[in-house]
Amino acid sequence: MKNKWLKAILFSAIGIILIVWVFRTLEAEFTTISIQRLKEAGLLLSQSVPSRSYDQWVSATRQQYPDILPFISEGNAEFGEEVRAVISSAADQAFFDWAQSLPFYDYGLESTYYEEVYFYPKRVEWEGHPVYLSFTPIIPEELGYVSGTLILLHDGSVIRNYGNLLTGFAVAFIVLLLCILFVNAFSKDPILVYTILIVFLIVGVFIAFPLYQAFRLTMLKDGVFSLEVWKYVLSNRNYLQALWGSILLGVLTATVSTAIGFLFAFTLTRTNVRGKKFFSTMATLPVISPPFSLTLSMILLFGSYGLITRRILGLTNVDIYGLDGLVIVQTMGMFPIAFMVLSGVLEAIDSTFEEAAMNLKASRWKVFSTVTLPLSVPGIASAWLLVFTNSIADFANPLILAGKYKVLSVEAYMEVTGMNHLDIGAALSIVLLIPTFLAFGLQRYWISKKSYVTVTGKPSGRILEVVSPGVKRMLFAMMAVISGFLISLYATIVAGCFVKNWGIDYGFTFDNIVEALQRGKDAIGDTTLLAAIATPIAGLLAMIVAMIIVRKRFPGKGLMQALVMIPYAVPGTLVGISFIIAFNKPPLLLVGTAAIIIINYIIRELPVGVESGIATLRQIDPSIEEAAQSLGADTATVFRTIVLPLIRPAFISSLSYTFVRSMTAVSAVIFLISAKWYHITILIYNFSENLRFGLASVLATTLMIIVLAVFWGLRFFVGKSSSMQKNIITR
């Protein structure tokens, strides 16, 4: 043990000395060269000084060279002349008062009388600025001897900043060196330690730091701690109205979605209706459809110039914008979430319970109301909360369809992009965070613990006929109606591609397709490229995090798990806004780059990827990994040769979801796009806002095609994995 300590300390000492020496040398070199340049500048300048009437020259020089402040001292003491400072303003007086008290002032003047330049090598501070002082002899041409001294004040901030930068780098290098040396020396599993450090770094910088910055911004006013922003936000009637609007919308959507989700889940798991595959596809389709697509078709069908409202029914005063339109669109888009949760729950309820009830002479209705329904209650609550969270955080649908109805997500967006009030926008999305966080916490930590359902892992196979034929027909009809509605919505978008001018001219044309693809090809390319880059990185990172969470014990594990899960509960708008706030200045100047969009995708996907990674890894017998270790494989080799191959199907499945969600992202991305990097969904929004519905439809359809192609393509290669369907979609 002692040996290790000695070695580590020895190497650290050598390393530190080396690093310090290198950086000191660099700094000294730079300073020397810079000072040399300043000296030369000073000499050049001194040659242009007139023998009298300096004022003009001084002001002209100050204008021309903002980094240099010249002052003049007349007279040559060596020749017995009276030496006096040339003062033409209070500022000059202040300068000379200060300069003449400097210990080297007289020496500087003296040097110039011998025709030498004196450059005081150390930086001094003048009125809060770092400066260098130089004394240059003034030798006017007509006189040919030193008639005075040109005192120059050089701005030293560049040199100082460079010095600071070098020092910063040196410190970073030293810290890195120490980390590496000590980790290698003392840890039994250095790769694990590096992995943990890197994961914490990523999670800290890209999750904790931006959120902290966002919070901090709301607590500052002109750089000082203040609750002004909060007071403003919380007392403003408009915002409170928006908060209420979001909550009301959430409640309505969650309730209706849960009902529809339960309808589908119950009918598909507890009865033997025909076309189960079709209906279950219908119930999961909206998950992969692009944002704005449902709003688009609602407007096309039911708007004031809608196909159904205007053309077919001839109504003229229909306003689809507002709460009713939003509830319909959100419900259609989010009931799959409820469906997936509820079908999982219902499948896991052993039909033995229902059989026992029937055996005890309970009627079908009684079985449902006293056994099935109560056992599903935690699942129903779970589904409700999940949809509620999604609805409040929803940004895309209200952006177009809300009309006069205010919701908080859109208000936050307006403050940031419209009014450039980052602090208010941040505060508003933080307010939005409260209900989502509460709902998320409730769902995860209270309800899921109260589940009465034993997940035995094997579905009981037999489906009991718990409904009468009449009820069965009714359920089937209801599902059919909803599915039909859904299909018509999607069909409308596809149709919209070929219609000249929806609502006005229903003629057939290919022009929309041509124009949209031409104008949108950059956005399509960008979006696909960035999603394609982010997807494998997100997937791998999630798998690594899942692996160390499941298989390793280390201090701070709980913290890492919590941090990784945070983006799950945070609305996209808050993520986007906090990214803008945190990453718009060096050293992390990422705003406007592709990097920030990719990082955003990765962070958004991390919780879901980690969760499914953990679920998959838990299914692998730990003996398999231990066997590999006992045969000589270290952590990285075990991951590479054993874990990765075994989780490949689940891994690829989760990759396809990541790709889909990155392609269809809106709420965070809308803040991060720039002229260089655009997103196809934002383009769809722009076209919709400009009433170019044809173009919007084309882009939406293109997006759907890309997404479906990737999604089904991967599933075809890998095979279905039903546990993956439980991933919750947020935009």
Place this chain on the structure above:
Amino acid sequence: MSASSVSLTNVYKIFKGFSGEEIVAVNDISFQIEPGTFVTLLGPSGCGKTTSLRMIAGFENPTKGKIKIGDEDVTFIPPWKRDTAMVFQSYGLFPHMNVGENVGYGLKMRKVPVSEIHDRVSAILDLVGLNGFEDRPPSSLSGGQQQRVALARALVVEPSVLLFDEPLSNLDVLLREQMRVEIRRIQQKTGITAIYVTHDRTEAMTLSDTVIVMNNGKIVQTGTPFDIYEEPNSIFVAGFMGKMAYFPVKIVAWEGKNGIAELYDKKLTIHIAKTVTPNDAHQYVMACRPESLKIHENGKGAVPGVVATNVYLGNAIESYIKTEFGEIMVKSELHKERLCPEGSKVSLSIREDKTILLPLEQGIDLLSLNKAST
């Protein structure tokens, strides 16, 4: 193949329980294993035997103490750097590789050239009786075959210590008996040091050169199978190794390792286990195995009783006799004519040379001992 010795010195392992409380899984154990010997860690669930094995393998680190393999202190060395190989209870075969790749994995890790891997894998599969199974996937094999692949995989890397974690628990009885013989045969042939963990005393008896009996994180007795069975040093060890009958005695005097004990006014000379020191302050019971008792129809025996049940086992009969000391089981060979029916009055005689004195711990009730011991 060079076998190594293994030694544990004052090893503790303390876990944190669910609500943060401390669980002492291994409580100061020390033992030394000679190279080439087959040692079994035997004990009930939770006694610390598996934890000890895992610490030798490197999957857990001791909270205190030292572990050496050969001359090397391996206490904090990770599992992949130790020269050990483990055979797991659930086999741990890699499902995405076939038998050949599974067995060759350890060799690949050691950067053995491919052709050599092929040869060594064939040889070892031959040894375990799975000739030609290289291309089969693990899922197509039976439990016994899978376990043999796991064994082959561990053997082929020629470790200095071979570790077994209850490898036969998932197999049926016949297979278990078969595999036991195989494992012992292979260990003898290769001369490797083997450490085996089990709660099955028959396995321990048939496989081991040395048995280390553990309870509650401590070592209770170490010895050959003979020592443990015939000369247990405590009621716990005696009871763990098989059913015992216990009789209360009063120790009148000690003669070296023999105690002069009184039962029913008769004086008996009974010895105590080699590893136990006689102590005047302790209470002792006289114990013997069911095979060392004899049932008499008349009053010839020393202990009177009534037959409660007779259980026919095929190769023997277990008779449960109600006596004043509780229900005592007697195992006799099958002689139909001597079978005393239930309810009949009988008496038991005890073979004095087959008894042993065991210390009676405070608060243990003789009646419950005779009923409880299995």
